[in-house]
Amino acid sequence: MSDRIIPEATKRRMPIYYKYFKSQQEAGTKRVSSKSISDSLDIDSATxxxxFSYFGELGRKGYGYNIDSLVDFFSEQIFGKTVKKVAIIGVGNLGSALLRYNFGGxxxxxxxxxxxFDIDETVIGKTIGNCVVYNMDELNHIVKxxxxxxxxxxxxxxxxxxxxIAIENAGIHGIMNFAPVxxxxxxxxxxHDVDITLELQSLCFNMKLSRGE
Ligand SMILES: NC(=O)c1ccc[n+]([C@@H]2O[C@H](COP(=O)([O-])OP(=O)(O)OC[C@H]3O[C@@H](n4cnc5c(N)ncnc54)[C@H](O)[C@@H]3O)[C@@H](O)[C@H]2O)c1
Structure with missing residues (x-):
C-alpha cells in the first residue's frame, strides 16, 4: 500500500466498496469497470x-477490475487476516436487537x-441470537x-x-460506542461513535439541498 495518508472520506467509502464487490461476486460477476462501480454506488469515477490509487495498481486501464481480487483485497484491508470477534456490552433494548440482527448474517x-455482557441478573445466562449473555465479571476471561x-x-x-475501562482492561482495542457520551x-x-440522530440530521440537510430550499 502507498504510504500516503488515506483521507477520512476514502476510509468511510471502503466498506461501501467492499459491500458492492461482495454482492457482485455473489451474483457471479467477474469484472467491473470504474464506470459501473460509479453508476451503482453514485460515486463519481474520478473519486x-x-x-483506489491509495492502494496501488488494482486494475488495468480499459480492462476493468477483477471482482475476486477486489473482494480479497478489500477484505484484507478492512478486516486484516483474522476474523474479528465482536461482543455486545449492555444487552438491553438496543444490545439485544443487535444480537438478534447479527450483522444480517x-x-x-x-x-x-x-x-x-451485562450486569443485570435477569438477562445474564440467556441466549440471544446465537450468543450467550455473560456477567460483566467474566469479561476478561471470555475475551481471552x-x-x-x-x-x-x-x-x-x-x-x-x-x-x-472494563473493555480496555480486558485487552479489546476497538469500541463502537452508541452511548451519548x-x-x-x-x-x-x-x-467510533454511532449516533442515529446525526444521521437523521444529515438526511434532513440532504433533503433540503435536493429540494433547493
Ligand atoms: N447512538 C444511537 O443512535 C442510539 C440509539 C438508541 C440508543 N442509544 C443509546 O444506547 C444505549 C442503550 O440504550 P437501550 O435503550 O438499549 O438501554 P437499556 O437500558 O435498555 O439497556 C442498557 C443495558 O446496559 C446494561 N448495563 C448497565 N450498566 C452496565 C455496565 N456497567 N456493564 C454492562 N452492562 C451494563 C443494563 O443492565 C441494560 O441491560 C443508551 O446509552 C442509549 O442512549 C443510542
Whole structure:
C-alpha cells in the first residue's frame, strides 16, 4: 500500500466498496469497470480512481477490475487476516436487537458476534441470537477464551465510562460506542461513535439541498 495518508472520506467509502464487490461476486460477476462501480454506488469515477490509487495498481486501464481480487483485497484491508470477534456490552433494548440482527448474517466470514455482557441478573445466562449473555465479571476471561477484538457499547450513558475501562482492561482495542457520551481511551484504543440522530440530521440537510430550499 502507498504510504500516503488515506483521507477520512476514502476510509468511510471502503466498506461501501467492499459491500458492492461482495454482492457482485455473489451474483457471479467477474469484472467491473470504474464506470459501473460509479453508476451503482453514485460515486463519481474520478473519486473511485483516486480512492483506489491509495492502494496501488488494482486494475488495468480499459480492462476493468477483477471482482475476486477486489473482494480479497478489500477484505484484507478492512478486516486484516483474522476474523474479528465482536461482543455486545449492555444487552438491553438496543444490545439485544443487535444480537438478534447479527450483522444480517452478511459478513460472518470476516466478523462474528460471539457474546453479550451485562450486569443485570435477569438477562445474564440467556441466549440471544446465537450468543450467550455473560456477567460483566467474566469479561476478561471470555475475551481471552473467544479472542474478542471489538466491543459494541450499548449501556446507559452513566455506565459508559466504567464499561469502557472494563473493555480496555480486558485487552479489546476497538469500541463502537452508541452511548451519548464522548469517551477517550489509551493510545491504540479506537473508538467510533454511532449516533442515529446525526444521521437523521444529515438526511434532513440532504433533503433540503435536493429540494433547493
Ligand atoms: N447512538 C444511537 O443512535 C442510539 C440509539 C438508541 C440508543 N442509544 C443509546 O444506547 C444505549 C442503550 O440504550 P437501550 O435503550 O438499549 O438501554 P437499556 O437500558 O435498555 O439497556 C442498557 C443495558 O446496559 C446494561 N448495563 C448497565 N450498566 C452496565 C455496565 N456497567 N456493564 C454492562 N452492562 C451494563 C443494563 O443492565 C441494560 O441491560 C443508551 O446509552 C442509549 O442512549 C443510542
Amino acid at each position: 473511485i480512481r483516486r480512492d 452478511n459478513v460472518s466470514n470476516s466478523m462474528q458476534l460471539v457474546a453479550g 477464551e473467544k479472542n474478542i477484538n471489538i466491543a459494541i457499547l450499548t449501556v446507559p450513558k452513566e455506565s459508559a465510562e466504567e464499561a469502557k 464522548k469517551l477517550t481511551g489509551h493510545e491504540g484504543l479506537v473508538i
